[in-house]
Amino acid sequence: MGFTAIQDQETAIQLLRNVLRRERVPSAFLFWGPDGIGKHMTAVEMARAVNCREIEDDACDQCLSCRKVTSGNHPDIQTIVPAKRSRLIDTDTIGEVMEMASLRPREGIRRVFIILDADRLTAAAQNRFLKTLEEPPGHSLFLLTSAHPRVILPTIRSRCQLVRFRILRPETLTGILERSRDLPADMARSIAALAQGQVSRAFDLLD
Numbered sequence: 360m361g362f363t364a365i366q367d368q369e370t371a372i373q374l375l376r377n378v379l380r381r382e383r384v385p386s387a388f389l390f391w392g393p394d395g396i397g398k399h400m401t402a403v404e405m406a407r408a409v410n411c412r413e414i415e416d417d418a419c420d421q422c423l424s425c426r427k428v429t430s431g432n433h434p435d436i437q438t439i440v441p442a443k444r445s446r447l448i449d450t451d452t453i454g455e456v457m458e459m460a461s462l463r464p465r466e467g468i469r470r471v472f473i474i475l476d477a478d479r480l481t482a483a484a485q486n487r488f489l490k491t492l493e494e495p496p497g498h499s500l501f502l503l504t505s506a507h508p509r510v511i512l513p514t515i516r517s518r519c520q521l522v523r524f525r526i527l528r529p530e531t532l533t534g535i536l537e538r539s540r541d542l543p544a545d546m547a548r549s550i551a552a553l554a555q556g557q558v559s560r561a562f563d564l565l566d
C-alpha cells in the first residue's frame with residue numbers, strides 16, 4: 360500500500376517522494392484538482408510517510424505509526440472538514456488548529472493537519488491561518504486539498520507547495536467501480552465513460 364495505492368497520479372507522487380527524501384519537507388502543500396481523484400487519500404499516505412520510521416519516502420504499513428494512522432488513532436494526525444450545515448471552516452476551528460500546531464508532536468515525527476476543501480475556509484479563517492503559514496512551526500505539516508484553488512487567498516497559495524492532481528483514466532475508474540461496487544465489467548465501463556475521471560461523480564451516477 361502506501362503511495363502505491365494511489366492510481367494515475369504519478370507526477371504528484373514522484374514530487375512528494377522527492378520532497379520526503381530531502382532533509383526539509385515544506386510546511387504546507389496544496390493538493391489541487393477535481394473532486395474524487397485521490398487528493399484526500401494521498402494526503403493520508405503523506406501523513407503516514409512523514410511519520411513512518413521505517414521508510415524514508417513512503418509508508419511501510421507495518422510500523423505502529425503507520426497502523427495508527429490507518430485506524431484513525433494517531434494522536435498527531437488531524438483531519439479538518441467543513442462543518443456539515445454551513446459547509447464552511449470557521450476561525451474558531453482554525454484557532455484550534457493553530458494552537459495544536461504550536462505544540463510538539465505527541466509521539467510522531469510531525470503533527471499533520473489535513474484540511475479538506477480548503478476553499479471552504481472563511482475569509483477571516485484564511486487570514487488567521489496565514490499567520491501560521493508565515494511562521495510555521497517546524498514540527499507541523501499542513502496538507503490542504505481543493506477543487507477550487509482560486510478561491511483561496513493568493514498569499515496562502517504562495518506559501519504552499521502546489522501539487523496538481525489529474526482526472527483518472529477510464530480504465531482505472533472502471534477497475535475501481537468493479538472492485539468497490541461489484542459491478543459487471545460492461546456496466547462499470549459505461550459509468551466510467553460518463554464520470555469524467557472522477558470516482559465521486561461515478562458514485563453519484565450509480566446512486
Ligand SMILES: [Zn+2]
Pocket residue numbers: 410411412413414418419420421422423424425
Ligand atoms: Zn511505517
